[in-house]
Amino acid sequence: KNEVEQSPQNLTAQEGEFITINCSYSVGISALHWLQQHPGGGIVSLFMLSSGKKKHGRLIATINIQEKHSSLHITASHPRDSAVYICAVALLIQGAQKLVFGQGTRLTINP
Amino acid sequence: DADVTQTPRNRITKTGKRIMLECSQTKGHDRMYWYRQDPGLGLRLIYYSFDVKDINKGEISDGYSVSRQAQAKFSLSLESAIPNQTALYFCATRDRLGEQFFGPGTRLTVL
Numbered sequence: 001k002n003e004v005e006q007s008p009q010n011l012t013a014q015e016g017e018f019i020t021i022n023c024s025y026s027v028g029i030s031a032l033h034w035l036q037q038h039p040g041g042g043i044v045s046l047f048m049l050s051s052g053k054k055k056h057g058r059l060i061a062t063i064n065i066q067e068k069h070s071s072l073h074i075t076a077s078h079p080r081d082s083a084v085y086i087c088a089v090a091l092l093i094q095g096a097q098k099l100v101f102g103q104g105t106r107l108t109i110n111p
Numbered sequence: 112d113a114d115v116t117q118t119p120r121n122r123i124t125k126t127g128k129r130i131m132l133e134c135s136q137t138k139g140h141d142r143m144y145w146y147r148q149d150p151g152l153g154l155r156l157i158y159y160s161f162d163v164k165d166i167n168k169g170e171i172s173d174g175y176s177v178s179r180q181a182q183a184k185f186s187l188s189l190e191s192a193i194p195n196q197t198a199l200y201f202c203a204t205r206d207r208l209g210e211q212f213f214g215p216g217t218r219l220t221v222l
Contacts, residue, residue, distance in 0.1 A: 040215075042213065
């Protein structure tokens with residue numbers, strides 16, 4: 001079983017729809033990251049959070065530590081939001097903090 | 112200019128060849144990482160370095176070696192490339208708060 005599970009794996013929606021991507025993990029973590037990977041391949045960090053909720057523009061990330069679950073929401077989605085969204089958890093392994101990544105959710109927003 | 116750069120961006124090589132992928136950063140971060148990404152899999156850690164004298168193996172280090180020539184430079188070498196090392200390779204840095212900054216990636220094909 002993967003330590004980090006994302007759902008759905010693929011999501012297609014119409015412009016303007018509210019989008020939710022979920023991430024569940026099975027171990028104790030020090031932080032959770034949401035990353036965005038565009039079709040060209042580059043990866044950009046969207047959020048790093050260890051509790052509660054963060055908001056940047058139309059993006060909202062929440063985390064529930066007790067339930068080991070995080071969600072990424074996109075409001076008023078736009079075709080430029082089309083990308084792969086990756087959840088990663090920060091674990092302390094042998095005294096060093098390392099990231100364990102989910103497989104990603106491929107989001108397509110149609111105009 | 113990008114904070115984390117990788118060269119080359121694309122490389123096609125043959126089985127048995129020695130390949131070096133280079134990473135440079137202008138962010139002044141001590142922590143640097145090499146990851147590989149395969150279709151359908153999350154990013155996996157190859158090697159990481161906390162400073163010039165501290166280099167550590169990640170989960171998939173077999174067949175790879177690294178060199179931290181300076182705080183700003185972290186190179187990944189494939190001593191004798193094989194086809195299952197065909198992948199997208201990312202270099203990343205991490206700041207003291209834990210946020211990660213990724214390079215643009217190197218697409219490597221081993222024939």
